[in-house]
């Protein structure tokens with residue numbers, strides 16, 4: 124982005140413009156000179172020359188008319204496949220896109236169509252009603268969905284990286300191109316967690332920090348890959364739905380559990396095959412004969428003396444430093460965590476298995492006459508159990524959750540009395556979705572929503588150079604509840620009218636929409652309890 128205000132498009136954006144949705148209300152589309160139009164869809168207030176786009180690439184000046192570059196996304200659950208061709212808000216064109224149907228618009232049932240906020244536009248400043256306030260009837264109940272794009276400064280991404288490997292110390296900075304865009308947060312079971320973005324990195328630092336943060340969030344939200352560097356830790360490439368790449372190595376498995384859990388799960392299968400089993404783990408390293416699982420199986424004590432800090436019987440903390448070796452430690456030689464053997468207890472010929480929590484590392488040893496472990500080939504039956512550990516590990520994956528605050532001025536597009544929307548959401552009278560994907564609403568004050576970006580339509584996220592993230596949000600409820608919470612009743616449109624006319628602030632000229640099938644893993648957003656009573 125070249126400027127944060129009065130932007131005259133982006134350099135090099137002279138290419139032919141794709142299909143567009145005109146923004147036709149005069150107040151949104153003021154001509155500021157013979158060649159330029161002012162866009163007031165966000166606080167940046169770009170002045171856009173003919174043939175150029177605004178700073179966010181979402182709006183353009185097409186022959187003196189302010190147009191939306193990308194289509195608004197409608198979901199239709201009767202579609203066999205998503206339509207990639209933008210179509211117009213006319214009855215004939217809509218008909219042509221409905222899975223080969225030759226029937227009229229009246230056959231597009233309101234209960235099968237959902238208008239998402241993707242491409243829906245905003246109605247800045249916020250006192251204007253949201254662009255789409257759509258009525259539909261589901262199982263005889265009148266519903267309404269308020270649809271808009273939100274412009275979020277208060278937003279972040281929570282990244283869950285399924286790996287045991289050490290990515291960096293908690294609180295360490297996470298960088299992209301040298302700029303800090305977030306930090307390492309608490310590790311979770313089998314996963315390392317990052318918190319990226321947030322208002323302080325977007326707007327509280329340098330202009331470059333804000334831009335790099337915004338671009339990284341935009342890419343990750345839209346399911347793209349971003350290379351991260353963690354201070355004092357690893358380099359990681361993350362992408363929603365893909366295995367993380369740690370220091371150039373693509374992760375394969377998340378652990379079956381901690382070392383203690385792995386001992387508990389597989390104790391019975393190891394008994395009789397090994398005299399001692401050590402499951403190496405950065406968190407809790409498990410030792411079978413000392414562990415309660417071994418006690419329950421009446422296993423003979425092995426006399427093994429472990430390094431690290433003993434927690435409870437058979438469970439050891441801090442056997443090594445964290446790292447990218449065995450079980451998320453820095454170990455290359457697992458024997459280095461064994462202090463020695465109690466000569467009064469151990470015996471020559473004792474069979475020892477050492478394995479990691481994923482089964483990716485495993486070694487088999489037999490004690491010689493001096494009680495020294497000698498590595499030999501793993502017996503087939505033991506190998507089978509180690510492979511079963513691997514079989515029980517889920518594929519390593521990266522999850523990206525978008526977290527944003529919608530409890531501010533955005534609510535004025537829904538109701539004249541915003542606190543009533545907040546209260547209705549807390550009472551579960553309103554179903555909140557982002558691009559049709561279910562959003563978890565955090566308890567407590569405000570409307571803080573969290574959504575899995577993989578469940579949202581592709582290209583759901585945009586940016587504006589304030590800098591902030593643009594994301595879709597929809598509020599669905601009964602028409603009666605909408606009336607009760609002070610909704611903009613004069614702007615409620617049927618789905619048929621919406622398909623014909625577009626957003627309320629358009630003037631009826633052709634616009635672009637795209638039909639998609641809903642994501643099969645998502646519940647249909649209309650008619651969720653308690654909407655239907």
Ligand code: SF4
Nearest residue numbers: 162165168169177179
């Ligand atoms: S950044 Fe985009 S939405 Fe904001 S004024 Fe410019 S063109 Fe309009």
